Amino acid sequence: MMDQFQETFREEAYENLALLESALLELEDEPENLELVGAIFRALHTIKGSGAMFGFERIAAFTHDIETAFDLVRGGRMRVSAELIDLTLKARDRIRSLLEEEPTGTLDPETRQLVEGFRRLLPGDDQRGGPVAEAPPEHCTEPVAYRIRFAPHPGLFLSGTNPVLLLKELEELGKLTVTANTDQVGLLDEIDPELCATSWDMVLVTDRGMEAIEDVFLFVDDQSEVRIQPIETEPDGAAKRLGDILVERGDVDQNQLEALLGERKMVGEILMESGLVSRQKVESALAEQQQVKEIARDHSQRESQGSLRVPSERLDHLVNLVGEQVTVQARLAQLALSLKIPALSAISEEVARLTGELRESSLKIRMLRIGSTFSNFKRLVRDLSRELGKEIELVTSGEETELDKTVLEKLNDPLVHLIRNSMDHGIEAPERREAQGKPRCGRLLLAAAHSGDSVHITITDDGAGLDTAAILAKAQEKGLVGQNAQLSEKEIYSLIFHPGFSTAKAVTNISGRGVGMDVVKRHIEDLRGTIDIRSERGQGTTITVRIPLTLAIIESLLVRVAREHYLFPLGAVHECMFLTSETVANAHGRQVVSLRDKIVPYIRLRDRFAPAERRPSLEQLVITEIDGEKVGFVVDHVVGHHQSVIKSLGPAYRKVEGVSGATILGDGTVALILDPSKLYQAEQLQEKAA
Known part of the structure; x- marks a missing residue:
């Protein structure tokens, strides 16, 4: 199972490395942009933390020194320089290489050389490259106490996350007191070792600021409840009552506490007993309050909905199935047309609508x-x-x-x-x-x-x-x-x-x-x-x-030449027109036609695909645009619009000039998909050879 988690880490690391490179190139043009510095630090911190969690020890150790430099930049103790950008870009490339190598072991000479380069850039005593927690940002001069509640999702272990490592990382930031809440663990015979049933309440005294604490939980906050609050002291320095602390933590409701202690009644009851408001107004206000809470909760849930990572081969399989569905739908439509049964025609139209929507949705997923x-x-x-x-x-x-x-x-x-x-x-x-x-x-x-x-x-x-x-x-x-x-x-x-x-x-x-x-x-x-x-x-x-836009399904124009059907990609077709025997005679043997006072050359597909067949007296001309010039293709009959599921040709037909693929029609026959550009080029070569 760890291999699966490591592969997931690799995928996420590639995304973070892409964001890192983009932010570094922007930072090169805007060296004073602290938002970019923060984005770079978070990307490095995520790679380091996740790398350590999933066994990529070399990446975690290497990234720590780069993170050190950018934490100093973020705290104002170091400036962005061209050398720092160059080194970080090289380090980014090295991390990408390390992702494909053995995750554990010692750092190689190339990586150690980059580490030394970063340490030489660090100011003063920081050149040792130790933990950054000892260098607080400028805006945090006095230690502050924070109340932290970390309640992981039960499935946290299934993602390979070890919460103990997070607690150790918090411990590096300052003085940490940890209390484990085990009331949800249950009896021994009821414990599921794959699920996390423990949460933690902590008090951290640190001069690093809330942002440093948030960075610790950066890669688990989407699957955990993480609450970080500065602890406010009383104006006179007195300690808070136990009940007040429990209320602030959210462990007990203020109203329940007051009712239990008997200090005073609820506000609504006091107002009603005093005659200031009626019971109906209180109930209305409570209903409004509940509605606001529900709206806020729904909005929060919508915002928390993230993307779903799906293997690409599953999407490919889905599109292939949709392609087959399009072919089956075409066969159903042709059957309904031939049988002329109203009920079957209605079902065919509904299936066509649903198939079209499914096709559009599945293709958008791959975009x-x-x-x-x-x-x-x-x-x-x-x-x-x-x-x-x-x-x-x-x-x-x-x-x-x-x-x-x-x-x-x-x-x-x-x-x-x-x-x-x-x-x-x-x-x-x-x-x-x-x-x-x-x-x-x-x-x-x-x-x-x-x-x-x-x-x-x-x-x-x-x-x-x-x-x-x-x-x-x-x-x-x-x-x-x-x-x-x-x-x-x-x-x-x-x-x-x-x-x-x-x-x-x-x-x-x-x-x-x-x-x-x-x-x-x-x-x-x-x-x-x-x-x-x-x-x-x-x-x-x-x-x-x-x-x-896509190589799977294309919109096309279905035409017939002799007894066979062919398809033109609809994006290449400009218009269609009739070609009469009189128009052919007026060209005096040349294969051209006048279209809005412009001469357009044309090619007879019958001469290429069915030279022995006798052509009809009234033909049709499909006008396409090739390299900015209009070129016509003469066919026997234009059938109409068709959704074509592209099928690759076998080895014997892959090098046929002018054919880019094939599709299966509703009656089960195969129709070739034509490439107008290649057909025109082949025709020109034949003319020059002649």
Whole structure:
């Protein structure tokens, strides 16, 4: 069971390390921001405390020294410096590595070197790196007594938490008196050793302040009752009566105590007996008071509701089941349509509605904000700009845009390649930028936005832009194009996606080997996405990546060619129109059509998938947009909208150009999902070869 708890700790530690890195990068720009310092300290404290609790001794020991430094910063005894930020970022990376190593043992030389680095930064006597409890914050000069009640949830032990360690940590803060409440333990034969039936009342005298006490319970306060109250002394210094202390603790009600002691009656009774108010008014006031309490309790319960951690494989299984449900619903709808039974049609419509809601809900569960990925790139830009000797500012927007978890994970590597290329090849060195009248600091914009059923991610730099002449010359040198070839800008830009293509004059550890952009394109296409480049010499480059929201279920347009059905992703379809024999004749043998005074080329799917079949006299044209240009696809008949559950193709069909997947229709037959961009590219290659 401990392995399960350790895995849970690892997952939470990864989240805390991500928050730690983000806060450190912000602190580098705002070194006086104490809120960021507090967030960093809490993240470190959680990792240290949880690490010790779950057996990660090396992480706990290492993190203690980092926590010491930031506690001194929080208390005003130490300033935020560039060296502190650099060391902490390196320590964050080392903690991440330690999570995958043996949890126990001695610290390795690399980790010990980082510890020594932190201790050298500490002022004066604190360089020994001892417990921080001996260095109180500036605002706590006099010891204060606190009343603490710690009542764990019965299931505390099941999470691997040892409450004794928390009491020992409290003991480091000052003078601690502990009383264990065992009245709920029960008889020996009734005890469940896996449940915690003990609570603790404590009095702590410390000069560390309430925040230090709260930090001790930081990682158990969601599963325990923790009450911390400063103990107020009487004005004349006299000790409080035992009854008053019990009332303040909440162990006895004030009214019950007064009734028992016979000092005075309840306020309501006194008011009624004096004739100041009627019984009905008292009852009304009590009812109002009860309602307020219930509202406050409900509000508190809503606020306390947190997120539920679910293994990703369970979500994948849920989406697969929903996909099967969509297929079954389509079969039911087709059966109801063919039988024409009103009762069955009503049930089919209800099932369709419920299936649609279930589909939307299950897909939303898998959605994650792209901001979590964007925040990872801040560290990349910071470190890489130093390595390149450049000054580069990363600006992000659209962090709230959501993408399917699977898509987001597969998108990370392509975005890293694109950002590295923009920084290395695009943005110039500071001196060169100044000579061109640009700011020394280059600007890299990373933005995301929804567009229909897809997400557009743009990477824009204000650098030198792409050199079309150099790209064309390199392509001619490699034999990719002829020496006298006349290519458009877009065609020249597409050359950089060829394997092994690079215009770099020197190979570095960042770029120049000709690997990267071809990998980017392949990964983007595997996600059924597209990539587009726009550039202006001397002004910068914008790369736009279009990615579908999810890879599981897509909205599509169902069409028929001969006796087979095919599907177009609905996000790529702009409109549909009829293609008459007269329109074909007026084109004089060219496969083009005039659409609102613009010439649109088209491709006959029958020529590709059913060349032997005779085409009908009246066909239909599906207009799509590919790389900013409209392209038509001729089909026999447009059936209509269809929800498609994507099924991957077998090994024999995975390399078929123009087909990205398949789905099962309501009648049980298989329909291929077409990739308009790949179909158009294949057609262009055939024309050039001819």
